[in-house]
Amino acid sequence: MSTLHLRCGDDLREVLPRAGLAGDYLCFSDPVCVGPAEDHGDLLAWLGMRARYVALHAGQDAGQVRLRLGREYAALNGLQRYDAVHLWFEHDLWDQAALIRILSLVAEKRQLRGRLWLMPADGVRTFPEMPEAELAALRPAPLTDLQIEQAAEAWDAFAAPDPRALEALSRRALALPFLAAAMRRHLRDLPWTSDGLGETERMVLRAVAEGAATEGQVHAALRGADAVFHVTDLITREVIGRLRIGPKRPLLAKDPLRLSPQGEALLAGAARHRPPPRAHAGIAVLPDPPWLWDPAAEGVVKGD
Known part of the structure; x- marks a missing residue:
């Protein structure tokens, strides 16, 4: 079975093989929890906006950042090539914002149903803080339709100029366990x-x-x-x-x-x-x- 490990950083790229967790690795590096995130559905405009911000934020060349982000977003279109996509996202705002961004882009891809799996974070530690034996023992849970739908809804509210919809969502009991607290921290x-x-x-x-x-x-x-x-x-x-x-x-x-x-x-x-x-x-x-x-x-x- 082919597996992809999807993570908002490179900090598990070398750790997972040592823990015996085989598969390809995709880093989604766009730090969407900071900077502009107004989204009108135009991916090219989005990439240009985010590249300008990330380049300024990180002191990097805007052209190189644009190429990197373009590759990462393009890779999300090929997730259906894998039998299983394991989502390694923790409880904090950085991870939860990246998670809802990714799920908003794949929410309508019916061919991914049954292939997306959420790795269980404990709400306290980051995954790199866990011993390799503990990482190896983690068992992913299948991402439900409700979780995907709520993630897409949360992204729309996160990217909106009026924060009231995001606040209302953050007061609900959500299927993604850490999302509400992360969105309230954002607000x-x-x-x-x-x-x-x-x-x-x-x-x-x-x-x-x-x-x-x-x-x-x-x-x-x-x-x-x-x-x-x-x-x-x-x-x-x-x-x-x-x-x-x-x-x-x-x-x-x-x-x-x-x-x-x-x-x-x-x-x-x-x-x-x-x-x-x-x-x-x-x-x-x-x-x-x-x-x-x-x-x-x-x-x-x-x-x-």
Whole structure:
């Protein structure tokens, strides 16, 4: 039986053969949990948009990124060549966003029914953190039609400019076990009604206030404090960078990392952040945000 292992990274490429899990390997590297993700169904336009973002995010050549992403998305059209496709996606936002993106693209491919299998994550560890013997003992579960349909629905809501459908979906009992919590974590990175900061931005400021003076120290603090959004070093760098922008920047522009008076006031609850423009999946974040996260109601609200 031919098997493909599909993963949002290369971190299992050499591990799975050592664990005795044979098969081809496909890395889906598009970090759709960050940056623009407005999707109008035009794959060429999507690839151009994502390549520009990823190249800027990672400091890579846009042309090379476009070629890599193009190969990976094209490979999704050939999944039916395999008897079984094992989906290695964990509980965190990075993995869940990639999973719903992939499933949104294959949801209508009837020839894949019965060939897609979800590997069981435990909701705590990443797969590379598991001993090889434990990986070898994992038994995949067949992906159901309901799971595929809900993933496609979640992607449409994730990529939409209005976050209310995604919030409503995140309050439901979903067939994909970790999806609702991941989508709520995504929404919590919208500016908050209380201070204008997203959750990751606030965590960065708190880490600096507690003594983190370098990107690496901030990254370690974020990784240790957040079980649902396992930020990468590049995400940490991007968040720090935007907190150093503007006349009322929360972080001082020069190293080592230090809070500005504005940053100190934000953490004390005595100021409000006006975020620089950015795309949060399909949602536009602006200095006067059209959408906010209300921590009291634990939901999204319209901006003033």
